[in-house]
Amino acid sequence: MNAGSYLERLLRLDVLLALLGVYLAQLVAYKAYKIFIYPYFASPLRQLPGPKNHHFLIGHILNQMRSGHPNEPYLSWMRQWPKTPAGLIRYFDVGNSDAVLVTSLAAHKEILHDKCYSFQKPAFFKRLIADMVGFGLVFTEGEEHKKQRRLLAGLFSPGNLRAMVPMFRDKARHLSNLLDQIIETEDGVVDLVSLYSKIMLDIMGVFALGVELGNLQPANDAANNSFDHCYHELFEPDTWGQILMGVNTILPVRWIPLEANRRFKQALHTVRSQLMAIIQDRIRTVGEWKAAGIDVDAKKGRDLLTFMVAEKYYADSDRWSPEYIMEQILTFLAGGHETTAGGLTWATQLMIDHPDETKRLRAEVDELLRREPLPDQRSIENLPYLHNFTREVLRVQAPGVNVAREAAEDVVVQGVVLPKGTTVLIQPAMVNRNPTIWGADCDEFRPDRWDRLEGEAADPWAFATFALGPRVCIGKAMTMLEFKIILVELVSKFDFEGVVPDARVGSIKYINPSPLLRPEGGLRVRVKRRAE
Structure with missing residues (x-):
């Protein structure tokens, strides 16, 4: 190699290193600007009120984890700034990025209804729950979401609900x-979380798959490899599992070889493999019906899986793969199982805490059962106090914690520009337990309040447990009906009391962080046959 060629190569290397240095310097400068300058001097959200006690790298993650409650510190922020001009509280997310907490009905309506499809699920929310609830309906956006809701809505029609009674x-x-x-x-001592989860998993197994999920267990495996055990493992992590769940919203950590991660991945593998076996079997069954000339339309309404296989797997176009059908099944299992089981847990605890309200509920149920030992849907829906009791349980202790969104474009909400990428946190508790909407007694359990709703409390948007707008929970009517039928059975036959006399809702420890409002370590009570 001659000297000129060598010098030319060195010059090229120097140029490349210089360019790399300029790029890295620009990147560092940009990141420094976004973290230390933009949030305080350039962000259009800088005038909004909000907390400042965050860490510039991880935002309020530590504050949230230390709070002991998945609705905190957000509920405390709402109480500190109860009526902001735009109904938005600004806080800082990871890397000092912008985020807003939605607190007013007007802002909720604009985000969830008027400009629903200008927002999408954020990446951190996917990392938090997608493994457990699947990439089904809950994660679809825009026209695809509208199309899927139209397809699946028929399963929740009044006629189908009557058939499920x-x-x-x-x-x-x-x-x-x-x-x-x-x-x-x-001796009557039972963990409500485990018991109600089993029953609701059975219900959703029949509705979603046409099988009893509680019975699924490989013949040569131990009980801790059963479907229900593994499914509960995903939603009831130990302390390390909770920590990893929180950290995973910031950085992917499921690959780290820790015991909590190993249990999570093993449970997820068992759940998904057993579901896939059911799906493949149903695909074969529906295929045999078609080959034999059997009227598939007469059979496909039996359960969600059969419906989806008939409508989408064997569709002429826009077909769904077995893997995508499984994502949808996971979505409906989680949406219809864990949330309703949680609601029943809190309903029972509130019955223990409020014996006078329980007596009123029982008297109404007894009167119905004397008239109609096997009440139909209309009779149950026409019980006014049961209706009030159910709504008040789900208002005070909404089982679902977060409806997280992210601005997919620059969006104006209540006169405030939310730049593309802004995290928008919507929690049912911000509406359900807002004193400017429900009054100073918003934290109290008072079913009678529903008979005298005034002001914003009378607005349908004031009950945020199921969300509203185009993305309202598709199974809301089904959840309310099954919830009431189970409550009728419980109050007519059993009395409940706390195992620890002062174990009231206000003193219960919660799994945190968690996408659901769940008591840590379950909730043990004593049940007795009702004294006649």
């Missing part, structure tokens, strides 16, 4: 039988 009633009776066994063998 006998199944709901059978599961409620099965719950009674389990409670009787517990009274006989365990």
Whole structure:
């Protein structure tokens, strides 16, 4: 190699290093600007009120984890700034990035209804729950979301709900039988979280798959590899699992070889592999029906899986793969199982805490059962105090914690520009327990309040448990119906009392962080057969 060629190569290397240095310097300068200058001097959100006690790298993650409650510190912020001009509280997310907490009905309506599809699910929310709830309907956006809702809405029609009443009633009776066994063998002491999760998993197994999920267990495996055990493992992590769940919203950490990660991945593998076996079997069954000339339309309404296989797997176009069908099944299992089980847990605890309200509920239920031992859907829906009781449970202790969104473009909300990428945090508690909407007693359990709603509390948007707008929970009517049928069974046959006398809702420890409002370590109570 001659000297000129060597010098030319060195010059090229110097140029490349110089360019790399300029790029890195620009990158560092840009990041420094975004973290230390833009949030305080250039962001259009800088005039909004909000907390400042965050860490510039991880935002309020530590504050949230230390709070002991998945609705905190957000609920405290709402109480500190109860009526901001735009109904928005600004806080800082990871890397001092902009985020807003939505607190007013007007802002909720604009985000969830008027400009619904200008927002999308943020990346951190996907990392938090997608493994457990699947990339189904909850994560679709825009026209695809509209199309999927139209397809699936028929399964939740009034006629289909009426057809499900006998199944709901059978599961409620099965719950009674389990409670009787517990009274006989365990002195009546039961963990409500585990019990209600099992029953709701059974219900959703029949609705979503046409099978009893609680019975799924490989013949040569131990009980801790059963479907229900593994499914609960995903939603009830230990302390390390909770920490990893929180950290995973910032950085992907599921690959780290820790025991909590190993258990999570093993449970997820078991759940998904068993679901895939059911899906493949149903695909074969529906294919055999078609080959035999059997009227598939007469059979596909039996359960969600059969419906989706018939409508989408065997569709002429826009077909769904078995893997995508599984994502949808996971979405409906989580949406219809864990949330309703959580609601029943809090309903029972609130019955213990409020014996006078329980007596009123029981009197109304007793009167119905004297007239109609097997009440139909209309009779149950026409019980006014049961309706009030149910809504008040779900208002005070909304099972779902977050509806996280992210601005997909620059969006104006209540006169405030939310730049593209802004995290928008919507929590049912910000509306359900807002004193400017529900009054100074918003934290109190008072079913009678529903008979005298005034002001903003009378607005349908004031009950935010199921969200509203185009993305309102598709199974809301089904959830309310099964919830009421099970409550009728419970209050008509059993009394509940706390195992620890002062174990009231206000003193319960919660799993945190968590996408659901769940008591840490379950919730143990004592159940007794009702004294006649």
